[in-house]
Amino acid sequence: MSRNLAKIMDRVSQATRRMPMAEWNWSEGVALYGLVSLWKTTQDDALLHYLKSWIDDQLTQGRVFETVNATAPCFSLIELYVASGEPRYADIIKSRTEFLMQRAERLANGAFEHTLVETNFGGQMWVDTLFMAGLFLVKAGLLFEDQAAVEEGINQYFLHVRHLQQEDGLYYHGWDEHKNGPIGCLWARGNAWAAIVSTELLVLLPETEPARQAIRDTLARQLSGLSRYQDISGLWTTVIDDSNTYLETSAAAGIAYAVKRALRFGNADEAHAAMADRAARAALAHVDWEGVFRGVSAGTGVQKHAGEYHVIAQHRTEGYGQGLLLMLLSAMWVESGSSSATDLCYNKAAKPS
Secondary structure, eight states: OOOOHHHHHHHHHHHHHHSOOOSSSHHHHHHHHHHHHHHHHHOOHHHHHHHHHHHHHHHHHTOOOOSSGGGTTHHHHHHHHHHHOOHHHHHHHHHHHHIIIIISOBOTTSOBOOBOSSOBOTTEEETHHIIIIIHHHHHHHHHTTOHHHHHHHHHHHHHHHHHHBOTTSOBOSEEETTTTEEESOOBHHHHHHHHHHHHHHHHHSOTTOTTHHHHHHHHHHHHHHHHTTOOTTSOEESBTTOTTSOEEHHHHHHHHHHHHHHHHTTOSOGGGHHHHHHHHHHHHTTBOTTSOBOSOOOOOOOOSSHHHHHTSOOOSOOHHHHHHHHHHHHHHHHHTTOOOSOOOOSOGGGSOO
């Protein structure tokens, strides 16, 4: 059955909103990020209503967890505050900023320790943190003119890049200060998180920000590395440099989103457009008729070797998978010329003409 982009967007959006997104946590946060991306692109008020209902319900239950990973829903809280101006949303954003700046667990080098609702990982930084918390600090800092938060978000970015990015541009999953070295493998979805954060920082930060060129160079190095490992299908294997591990879909959605958004704002080489198009087509081929994104690997902690990544389940519906796909669909909608909405970023000078 032939499906156009609008129909796929609608079905994926509906499938995501039908999910039992039960708590204030990272997977739900990424799903909301995707729905917000769609709302900012289409201006569909039903999406804003869903977002407000979900957040208000969580606040009523008092379930706003203070961990690095559970910062992810605060991205959507920022957009809800910008849309509504409700002071209580601002209070929570500022409280989460204060937690990250003052009380979050850190490694000796100052990087955030990757903490979950369920557990902590003593002395470990994970590439996931770039997306879950570091990017939030920059967004919140720009919104409330908190330069210290902006600078700390940028600092976290470069701390993670310095320890996790390899010479070929690809990122290890984690780094352990006790071992004084990288841990895990070159995990595909982790590389998607990193690419997205580089892209989003370049949209958010003003042209006068001295770190912009280093971020652009970091992204360019990563995209060159990714291009060397893309499978003929358009996907990447879940361990990028191990072709014996399975092909995984959420990484392709995230990487394609990052490249398309970077291209839109002039922050990536046009030579990478074909890579993004192949990844996007491969991702969309795994959307079923109900709008569920298939082939998404389950939540993945740092593993000891590629074989352990290879046995992570990939048959469940995952909120973060839906969110990454919605982000990609939003970028494709803008690319198609169908969107009449203005990109709601804080760096006004970065908007394309």
